[in-house]
Amino acid sequence: MxxxxxxxxxxxxxxxxxxxxxxxxxxxxxxxxxxxxxxxxxxxxxxxxxxxxxxxxxxxxxxxxxxxxxxxxxxxxxxxxxxxxxxxxxxxxxxxxxxNGFTPQYYSLLRLRSAIQNNPSDPWTVSKMADILRISPGYMQIIYKKTFGISCMEDVIDGRIRLAKEYLIHGSQSISEIAFQCGYHNVEHFCRQFKQITGYTPKKFHSHAANRTAAPGDQVNLSRN
Known part of the structure; x- marks a missing residue:
């Protein structure tokens, strides 16, 4: 054996x-x-x-x-x-x-990243992430970026902006409602980060998406009751 x-x-x-x-x-x-x-x-x-x-x-x-x-x-x-x-x-x-050569710590980081990407609107902070892994915030930031090539808070922001894009393209909520649903408590901060990453303000992004006449590809939606 x-x-x-x-x-x-x-x-x-x-x-x-x-x-x-x-x-x-x-x-x-x-x-x-x-x-x-x-x-x-x-x-x-x-x-x-x-x-x-x-x-x-x-x-x-x-x-x-x-x-x-x-x-x-x-x-x-x-x-x-x-x-x-x-x-x-x-x-x-x-x-x-x-x-090959993955450590037990790697799998803990992988579970953390999965939680961030699945729930980017949660109130993520470096301290909260470090507490989950039971390590110091400074060390957590070092090993996270070394493992995934991106900082933990950049991962959170990317996930929130990705979620915001979906709301802006397919939803009918106001900018402030979308900001709140994506984890932002300050609309101006949301708009600033959105433009920094996408090059558009949320309003212009929504208008651009609404005016597109041809989709880049087919889409399949799965609904579950």
Whole structure:
């Protein structure tokens, strides 16, 4: 028996028998057995039987879930969907293998960044982020920028402006309402940051979006009751 670290991926050769058991109270194991003669599988540079760290384990977890779902249902594009998902999974595995060497702290930062990008309007501060990671604010800012190439507050601002664009393009709220919904308590501060990043004031951006006669591409909206 071998003990492997969390957030690891292992690719085994065909027909190899594997026995799993938990090393702790909580055990999460995503696995699939598959057959493919595609070059991205048969000629992969990924090693066999050697664990390597994943750069985004949550993303890979979702790919595993989708692969299982597609396998279990006989849908019209089942084979095509499985192939697309498997290709994406191998791309993510290769990205991770080429980087490798992720620390437990990296995964904490990754969860923090995911929370910021999913909820940019929350009252984020450097102190709040540091408290989540249980480290000092100064150190948090250093390792965040070193890991992602952007400061933590720049990430917050980018997320808020991205959200504001959606409201301005598709919503009917006033500028002050949009500012509040995006986490700003000062409309002038919101307008200043918006123009600094986009080159437009929120009002001009809204007018420009409304006057466009052709969309740059198709859009799919998913609604959930």
């Amino acid at each position: 071998k003990e492997y670290p969390a957030h690891s991926a292992i690719l085994y050769e065909a027909h190899q028998k594997i026995y799993y058991q938990a090393c702790s109270d909580k055990y999460i194991n995503n696995w699939i057995r598959f057959e493919s003669d595609e070059p991205y599988v048969t000629k992969t540079s990924l090693p066999f039987g050697i664990p390597f760290s994943l750069n985004d384990p949550d993303y890979c977890h979702k790919l595993f879930e989708l692969l299982v779902i597609e396998h279990n249902f006989n849908r019209d594009y089942k084979n095509s969907s499985i192939d697309g998902l498997l290709r994406t999974l191998f791309n993510k595995l290769l990205e991770s293998y080429c980087q």
